[in-house]
Amino acid sequence: xxxxxxxxxxxxxxxxxxxxxxxxxxxxxxxxxxxxxxxxxxxxxxxxxxxxxxxxxxxxxxxxxxxxxxxxxxxxxxxxxxxxxxxxxxxxxxxxxxxxxxxxxxxxxxxxxxxxxxxxxxxxxxxxxxxxxxxxxxxxxxxxxxxxxxxxxxxxxxxxxxxxxxxxxxxxxxxxxxxxxxxxxxxxxxxxxxxxxxxxxxxxxxxxxxxxxxxxxxxxxxxxxxxxxxxxxxxxxxxxxxxxxxxxxxxxxxxxxxxxxxxxxxxxxxxxxxxxxxxxxxxxxxxxxxxxxxxxxxxxxxxxxxxxxxxxxxxxxxxxxxxxxxxxx
Numbered sequence: 001x002x003x004x005x006x007x008x009x010x011x012x013x014x015x016x017x018x019x020x021x022x023x024x025x026x027x028x029x030x031x032x033x034x035x036x037x038x039x040x041x042x043x044x045x046x047x048x049x050x051x052x053x054x055x056x057x058x059x060x061x062x063x064x065x066x067x068x069x070x071x072x073x074x075x076x077x078x079x080x081x082x083x084x085x086x087x088x089x090x091x092x093x094x095x096x097x098x099x100x101x102x103x104x105x106x107x108x109x110x111x112x113x114x115x116x117x118x119x120x121x122x123x124x125x126x127x128x129x130x131x132x133x134x135x136x137x138x139x140x141x142x143x144x145x146x147x148x149x150x151x152x153x154x155x156x157x158x159x160x161x162x163x164x165x166x167x168x169x170x171x172x173x174x175x176x177x178x179x180x181x182x183x184x185x186x187x188x189x190x191x192x193x194x195x196x197x198x199x200x201x202x203x204x205x206x207x208x209x210x211x212x213x214x215x216x217x218x219x220x221x222x223x224x225x226x227x228x229x230x231x232x233x234x235x236x237x238x239x240x241x242x243x244x245x246x247x248x249x250x251x252x253x254x255x256x257x258x259x260x261x262x263x264x265x266x267x268x269x270x271x272x273x274x275x276x277x278x279x280x281x282x283x284x285x286x287x288x289x290x291x292x293x294x295x296x297x298x299x300x301x302x303x304x305x306x307x308x309x310x311x312x313x314x315x316x317x318x319x320x321x322x323x324x325x326x327x328x329x
Contacts, residue, residue: 004314005311005315008311008314012304012307015304015307016300016304019300019303019304020071020075020078020296020300021071022303023296023299023300023303024067024070024071024074024292024296026296026299027287027290027292027295027296027299028067028292030290032290033063033290033292034061034063034087034088034289034290034291034292035054035057035058035061035063036290037288037289037290038289039054061087070292074292074293074296078297078300083097083293083297084293084297085293086286086291086293086294087289087291087292087293087294088285088286088289088291088294089291089294093293093294093297096282096294097279097282097297097298097301099277100277100278100279100282101279103172103190103276103277103278104278104279104280106190106194107172107194107197107198107201107276107278108262110194110195110198111197111198111201111202111205112259114198114199114202114206115202115205115206115209116209116252118202118206118210119205119206119207119208119209119210119213119252120209120210120213120249120252122138122142122206122210122213122214123209123210123211123212123213123214123217123248124213124217124240124245125138126138126139126210126214127213127214127217127218127221127248128217128221128240130218138210141207142207142208142210142211143207144207145203145204145206145207145208146204146207146208146211148203148204150200150201150203150204150267150269150270151269151270151273153200153203154197154200154270154273154274155273157169157196157200158170158273158274169193169196169274170274170275171193171274171275171276171277172190172193172194172197172276172277173186173189173190173193174189174193177189177190197270197271197274197276200270200274201267201270205259209252209255212251212252213248213249213252216247216248216250216251217240217244217245217248219248220243220244220245220247220248221240221244223244225243226239226243226244229243246320246321247320247321249320250317250320250321253313253316253317253320254313254317255313256309256310256312256313256316257306257309257310257312257313258306258309259309260305260306260308260309260312261302261303261305261306261309267280268280268281268283268284272284279298282294282298283295283298283299286298
């Protein structure tokens with residue numbers, strides 16, 4: 001196990017190089033650059049900019065250089081710990097990401113805990129009571145959860161809250177706590193606003209994981225070792241929780257690799273609709289304005305999270321299932 005982890009960690013610099021090239025090419029793929037978008041915004045508002053000013057800004061931001069030189073300068077700053085300055089916000093990227101990292105992490109971890117705490121019991125209950133009323137009820141619930149877009153659920157709940165209760169459920173803070181320093185009252189206010197985005201973001205994942213858990217647990221319940229364990233006199237509940245549930249968790253654990261980046265993105269569309277101050281809407285704004293340094297840094301961060309999440313999944317799978325061996329014989 002230790003040798004496997006060391007090998008995977010040694011691959012990280014090589015993967016970082018590949019991912020950085022992919023991220024940079026993705027940002028450079030649309031036509032134009034940040035100044036092109038900025039000039040278009042000025043023209044839409046009735047303003048203009050002289051050619052000399054445009055050339056000076058292009059030279060200042062390094063946009064007049066070839067693409068490969070822009071990439072090497074960007075990577076050189078990242079390797080020295082300098083993420084650069086956002087072209088759109090005119091602030092250090094490390095500050096922009098740091099301001100939203102805590103709230104993004106709180107929203108993502110809350111969604112993750114909510115999803116697993118609800119999905120696993122539903123999957124176990126449905127599998128052990130197959131074709132019962134509750135199984136059919138949860139099946140319909142899961143279908144609705146998968147079929148309904150999360151942003152649609154957010155819009156409906158926001159409309160209900162405002163129309164019938166006169167409450168705005170956008171954002172993560174009340175108006176008086178948005179720019180206030182951290183205190184116990186601000187934390188309580190965050191918790192009062194956090195639960196609704198967590199439920200909205202968790203519905204889709206809960207529905208999907210519950211169906212996966214039910215299907216895998218049904219397969220395990222039919223295997224011969226279950227009959228042998230029953231013949232030895234083990235109680236049904238203890239038997240189900242000790243063996244088949246543990247094995248049925250394997251597909252769920254394997255999803256951590258792609259779920260970890262989602263924790264930090266906070267579902268870009270839902271976060272934008274609900275005006276959540278997380279990293280997702282900032283990435284969307286950076287992509288629209290073609291702020292290549294900010295967007296490239298966030299995309300590279302998501303890619304690295306996917307690699308780390310896959311490694312965590314492999315380790316947890318080996319711990320859950322003794323049949324999996326990561327070390328070479």
